[in-house]
Amino acid sequence: MSRLTESPAWKALVTHHAAFRGIHMRELFAADPRRNERYTLRAAGLTLDYSKNLLVEATMPLLHALARQQDVPGWIERMFNGSRINSTENRAAFHVALRATTPMLLDGHDVVPSVLRVRAAMRRFTDGVRNGSIVGSTGKALCSVVNIGIGGSDLGPLMATLALTPYRHTRITPYFVSNVDGTHLAEVLKRVQADTTLFIVASKTFTTQETLANATSARRWLIDQLGTEDAVRHHFVALSTNLAATGHFGIDAERVFEFWDWVGGRYSLWSAIGLSLALAIGMDEFEQMLAGANAMDTHFRTTPLESNLPVTLALLGIWYTNFFGARAHAVLPYDQYLARFPAYLQQLEMESNGKSVTRDGEPVDYATCPVVWGEPGTNGQHAFYQLLHQGTPLVPADFIAPVYSHNPMGEHHRLLVANFIAQTEALMRGKTHAEVRSELKAQGLADEALERLLPHKAFSGNRPTNSIVLDRLTPHSLGALIALYEHKVFVQGAVWNINSFDQWGVELGKQLAQRILDEVGDSAASRSGSHDASTSALIRHMLRDSARI
Ligand code: F6P
Numbered sequence: 001m002s003r004l005t006e007s008p009a010w011k012a013l014v015t016h017h018a019a020f021r022g023i024h025m026r027e028l029f030a031a032d033p034r035r036n037e038r039y040t041l042r043a044a045g046l047t048l049d050y051s052k053n054l055l056v057e058a059t060m061p062l063l064h065a066l067a068r069q070q071d072v073p074g075w076i077e078r079m080f081n082g083s084r085i086n087s088t089e090n091r092a093a094f095h096v097a098l099r100a101t102t103p104m105l106l107d108g109h110d111v112v113p114s115v116l117r118v119r120a121a122m123r124r125f126t127d128g129v130r131n132g133s134i135v136g137s138t139g140k141a142l143c144s145v146v147n148i149g150i151g152g153s154d155l156g157p158l159m160a161t162l163a164l165t166p167y168r169h170t171r172i173t174p175y176f177v178s179n180v181d182g183t184h185l186a187e188v189l190k191r192v193q194a195d196t197t198l199f200i201v202a203s204k205t206f207t208t209q210e211t212l213a214n215a216t217s218a219r220r221w222l223i224d225q226l227g228t229e230d231a232v233r234h235h236f237v238a239l240s241t242n243l244a245a246t247g248h249f250g251i252d253a254e255r256v257f258e259f260w261d262w263v264g265g266r267y268s269l270w271s272a273i274g275l276s277l278a279l280a281i282g283m284d285e286f287e288q289m290l291a292g293a294n295a296m297d298t299h300f301r302t303t304p305l306e307s308n309l310p311v312t313l314a315l316l317g318i319w320y321t322n323f324f325g326a327r328a329h330a331v332l333p334y335d336q337y338l339a340r341f342p343a344y345l346q347q348l349e350m351e352s353n354g355k356s357v358t359r360d361g362e363p364v365d366y367a368t369c370p371v372v373w374g375e376p377g378t379n380g381q382h383a384f385y386q387l388l389h390q391g392t393p394l395v396p397a398d399f400i401a402p403v404y405s406h407n408p409m410g411e412h413h414r415l416l417v418a419n420f421i422a423q424t425e426a427l428m429r430g431k432t433h434a435e436v437r438s439e440l441k442a443q444g445l446a447d448e449a450l451e452r453l454l455p456h457k458a459f460s461g462n463r464p465t466n467s468i469v470l471d472r473l474t475p476h477s478l479g480a481l482i483a484l485y486e487h488k489v490f491v492q493g494a495v496w497n498i499n500s501f502d503q504w505g506v507e508l509g510k511q512l513a514q515r516i517l518d519e520v521g522d523s524a525a526s527r528s529g530s531h532d533a534s535t536s537a538l539i540r541h542m543l544r545d546s547a548r549i
Contacts, residue, residue: 044295044480063315075494086501095267099290137234147276149202152265159344180210194225206245292479310487331374334401342374430461
């Protein structure tokens with residue numbers, strides 16, 4: 001048994017949860033007309049209404065006691081003071097320094113000047129590309145920017161570039177290639193012209209198989225198209241911590257934008273990894289995004305747990321995961337520009353907290369990260385919301401929406417927002433048997449048919465949601481929103497006593513893929529019985545012609 005589940009704060013929550021049965025949020029709202037005020041927080045331009053959660057007066061104090069017991073305030077300080085909290089890699093997790101406005105010391109050395117130096121280089125480069133003074137090898141302005149990267153070197157820039165579409169430069173079209181499936185690159189190459197395309201090879205390690213395969217093919221294509229290897233230096237830049245490998249790939253040192261090992265891949269959007277975004281929206285807007293994140297950082301670091309937005313989101317997640325047995329968490333942005341936000345959060349949350357041993361390597365005896373998923377509203381309403389409303393699992397959900405749209409066309413935004421609000425109300429209220437009965441009676445349904453239909457049309461309700469509202473989706477509010485979730489993940493990791501900053505779980509698949517590749521064509525190796533029967537048969541069947549594939 002780990003200490004967490006035996007601890008007083010945990011046990012108090014177990015007891016509290018047992019006494020919770022039979023409580024319905026409808027009644028809680030009826031009993032307290034000011035419940036929303038009690039459970040609404042504001043920070044960095046975001047509003048969180050968490051009143052539609054399974055909370056009574058005693059609940060949050062018990063969750064705060066758990067956070068204190070697990071030393072969440074101490075962990076927050078350790079993150080901000082550059083401690084090596086990523087213990088298995090002996091690194092700091094210092095992404096907050098990328099958006100800091102005051103000195104940030106790592107091993108006694110202020111990292112902010114280096115951050116600003118790279119940012120200044122990003123500004124020179126992005127300004128030059130955007131104003132046409134930096135051109136391709138034939139002298140033409142660069143119009144297409146292809147970011148080649150995967151995981152944290154793709155999801156953040158991709159999500160944010162889509163989210164900030166209204167801020168984009170009209171000449172520059174961004175593309176993102178991540179999948180090692182050649183189709184991904186091939187389809188992009190069909191749409192761009194070599195002489196007006198900039199390739200950004202984004203890879204922290206510069207060893208990632210998918211990225212190097214895509215970058216190598218893109219390089220070959222460029223040389224074929226433009227007829228000279230010299231074109232590479234005009235059309236390729238790299239974003240990496242591995243300057244030796246970028247040089248080896250043939251990218252000029254002055255076209256490499258550096259970052260550091262204390263920037264985790266899934267926390268790297270704020271670093272040079274954001275170059276594709278900065279090219280699209282310009283450095284001023286990019287810095288607005290940093291400012292939004294910094295505003296959330298300041299709130300997170302300085303605000304008591306009780307009114308701290310990231311802490312609140314984190315503790316609510318823990319309440320459902322560990323005490324109600326929820327195994328999934330939905331993220332439902334009511335803004336088409338946030339279409340890739342759930343995918344971005346999947347890496348942020350699941351790669352960070354998909355762990356089953358504590359920092360000391362002890363197996364946990366409690367659940368950690370739930371499955372995070374989602375789609376923009378209202379599309380999801382016509383796909384999977386049925387399960388959210390009437391399915392057997394409890395799926396807590398974050399609803400995210402702006403008050404104002406960038407595209408105020410006709411009735412659209414009113415319709416969108418009405419749906420956003422209605423869904424959280426429906427999930428909370430449900431529909432009782434009595435309500436269904438009187439509705440069906442009013443429709444003139446005969447008793448027998450009515451009783452048959454009744455259980456199908458009733459909704460239990462009592463399903464928890466958070467409403468996260470921003471005024472408008474801007475670089476600043478997006479920065480604050482992303483930082484909100486980064487810190488939520490961090491707090492959950494602190495409570496669960498896991499390392500949120502490593503990702504060893506992705507290694508085994510990589511190793512085995514390499515082994516399979518090494519064995520292809522080596523019939524002795526493939527007969528050697530090193531794989532199970534299924535794996536061997538799949539290798540024989542699918543890679544028999546691999547030279548041709
Ligand atoms: O395989 C997982 C991972 O290491 C992620 O953590 C990371 O964001 C991604 O691969 C890409 O890594 P890199 O930026 O080094 O290419």
